[in-house]
Amino acid sequence: MKNSAMREIPDYLLEKGEFSLYNPLITEGLKKKESLSSAERQKQSRKIISSLEKAVTLSGLRDGMTISFHHHFRDGDYVVNYVIDRLAEMGFKHLRLAASSLTNIHAPLIRHIQNHVIDSIETSGLRGELAEAISKGLMDIPVTFRSHGGRAYAVSSDQLHIDVAFLGAPSCDPFGNANGYSRDTEDTSACGSMGYARVDANYADKVIILTDHIVPYPNIPFGISQYQVDYIVEIPEIGDKNKIMSGATRYTNNPRDLLIAQKAVDVIAASGYFYDGFSLQTGSGGAALATTRFLREKMLARNIKANFALGGITGQIVKLHEEGLIKKLLDVQSFDLDAAESLKNNRFHQQIDANYYADPFSEGSVVNELDVVVLSALEVDTEFNVNVLTGSDGIIRGAIGGHQDTAAGAAFSIVVAPLTRGRNSSILDHVTTLTTPGDTVDVVVTDQGIAVNPLRPEIKERMKKAHIPLSTIEELKEKADKIVGIAEPLPFDDQVVGIVTYRDGSILDVIRKIRSDQ
């Protein structure tokens, strides 16, 4: 038999169905030769769609499907509201919104929930008006809260199937190489790493990039590859530049935070995990940030360098990297402009995705290689359980983030908190909401004392050797109770408004409706 190039092909080669005969004109989807120049092809890119509505129609989105977003623009994000407004206008209903997190700026979602455009939400956290309305019973279906690693696992294992991902990007070329900054124009906003967005780009059925800066091809190095992008929509503004990211994260001047940070560093130094080549992650709260500063002094004094820092990278961490004190940075989320700049310029500052960061079922995800993590908390209880999700009024005002993931992965996890906040104790018999199990929390550091988890007797011994004064967690609780008294039980109803999952997707706790006469 002859193929379309007139070459004789023996029939028996085609019998098993393994091969077809060459005939490019009938092969569906095979890219045809084109004579357009690269410049022209960029101008005419079929991926660039003239409106979001058209892109949505092309994506095949239907009522009841799951749409996803990232939270790299934090409180400066315009993308979620812009997209949901358009979807509402287009008449979509009963969507599941799977965001990597939601913040104060997303209050307009309340209306879309009331109108049944959005029926359910998956997120790492909630804040502001939306969080308050949900806490008071806005939604029929409870919100599912997942850690960053838990979400990455749920998405990659298809427990959380994303139909269409809407991913904002500060820069994108005409074929879809997108990034959290631009090397080609100066006036873009920047979010640095796109670590959470990359998971959605990898696994969503359809990926739509929303950008306010289409840049020349190829936009490399890229955060999201052209390979995973179906459509690109240019919109006037993806966010408020100053809120997406502004300057460096400031040092705290709060003396209580400084005291906690100093104690935390003493604990790290005595823990057995402070050695040349150690690894660390610190959060972005005041005390955690200050930890970085005091740790620097300790590293210089003992001539210790870190192999890598993970996380949530801040300008403070970048400074230590540039000083040679931290060899490599693994960045799933850049917390400030200095971190974004460093990601752009420092060769050993690497963008990683959330699966690489914190997948709970992988031997090799980076949280599992951590020596030390310093984490904040809203509440801790006498079982060392942590709450980072609900306030002392029972209203949602936080996010699980990587808390569960790093506490479980790191060899040594420290939770820092002031002993009391206003009229509330941070140390309770039972946390209001359980977000991080106590058996993964090794030490609690407060301004009024330090408690080591009895599960880690060797740590207790090391602290004693270093003459670090210790309390039991019960002693800390009593001390707090003496200052602020014991709180009344919160007026919760039966209705479940939030499901707090653990990294593996199991139910760790539920958040119940708080009575709105509060």
Place this chain on the structure above:
Amino acid sequence: MKNSAMREIPDYLLEKGEFSLYNPLITEGLKKKESLSSAERQKQSRKIISSLEKAVTLSGLRDGMTISFHHHFRDGDYVVNYVIDRLAEMGFKHLRLAASSLTNIHAPLIRHIQNHVIDSIETSGLRGELAEAISKGLMDIPVTFRSHGGRAYAVSSDQLHIDVAFLGAPSCDPFGNANGYSRDTEDTSACGSMGYARVDANYADKVIILTDHIVPYPNIPFGISQYQVDYIVEIPEIGDKNKIMSGATRYTNNPRDLLIAQKAVDVIAASGYFYDGFSLQTGSGGAALATTRFLREKMLARNIKANFALGGITGQIVKLHEEGLIKKLLDVQSFDLDAAESLKNNRFHQQIDANYYADPFSEGSVVNELDVVVLSALEVDTEFNVNVLTGSDGIIRGAIGGHQDTAAGAAFSIVVAPLTRGRNSSILDHVTTLTTPGDTVDVVVTDQGIAVNPLRPEIKERMKKAHIPLSTIEELKEKADKIVGIAEPLPFDDQVVGIVTYRDGSILDVIRKIRSDQ
């Protein structure tokens, strides 16, 4: 119902089977908290296996399965022979060997084919004794030849399912971050980009890294991510350093190559695709390499800069990049040490995988954004069809490589060849083996004349305008025939020894057994 953290969870939340109750002790595969330091975890990495045999057993490899290899070590590769020797000793039979390419160093495979350890082969090319033996009928099952883009597509679409990938890496950390060079030790060999290996790492069921340099965690930036690596085996030597990669690819001094290169550059300059912001790929043959040099002069003279160069990156291309003449480099395979060094040091020199490079079914693979590609050929025919696989004696001595992919993807493809080679013409009525269809080849440049494909009349016009003397392809053939005469038909038998596929996996041509009395 209470979960294992003693939190009360309403039964109805568990009814749909969407969620389980938190109980980390019974969740299979969930990483448990460990108190080992990061340094200790690296030492005790469960991914590092003490012998290849043990890793193979763990991988679940069985007779008849498909194993894969990359060819980034070229003629210095020890990995293929080492692995197949061990598999033969272990008694494996009837394996399919899917390499991204095979070279002279793989002659020992002949014995393993005779002993039925290897029953079939997939590759981009064959050279040396193995190629000759296969050309003369060594194998019962024909070898399947695929282009680099065609292989990436076949692997990613599961037409070519890889059970176990054996991937050599000059450096790898204890959790599997592997790369084509090392930043942590000086004495490693280097292959630069691992673009072909990355496809196998992405899609193989099991991935075994073979390395002679286990380096500290995290080995970033990485070519292959820890996420995709199952086992790591340390072996004494992955290859012959000097043959894996040695110095820069040399300039040719062959006056005929220089003449062809000069003509090719004149053609590019007149083609309409030589503009500020154009893009290019050049091969590594003598004439193609020299093209880069002459192109540089033309770019300087006309003040034209390229947006990007693709491919097969050479030291010459790197020089243009470092001079600011080529903005970005997209590197699927580094051709020399200068290219590998640049990949390590230049921020805009990006490692890409073979899907990103040349997937035939993607709107966005980079070959589709090329303006100009300069390709070599063993034979061209009067339909502009090209043969890069079999010599004039009918014996296999080449590789498809990215030839098909770039010819089809680029707006303008130039094939360079000397008009005659020894007593053989390069221009025939019909190429011995069809590897690149003529309708994707735009111009043929020889030392004795230039022919434009009649499918591109606008190119012919532009050449005329630039006073570039043209011949028809038939005139070139006649000229060659006058010099060397017309060759006798080759003594082929009926038996098919090779199947040449097009990018989409269809059969473009077959290679028949050459009689060994030759």
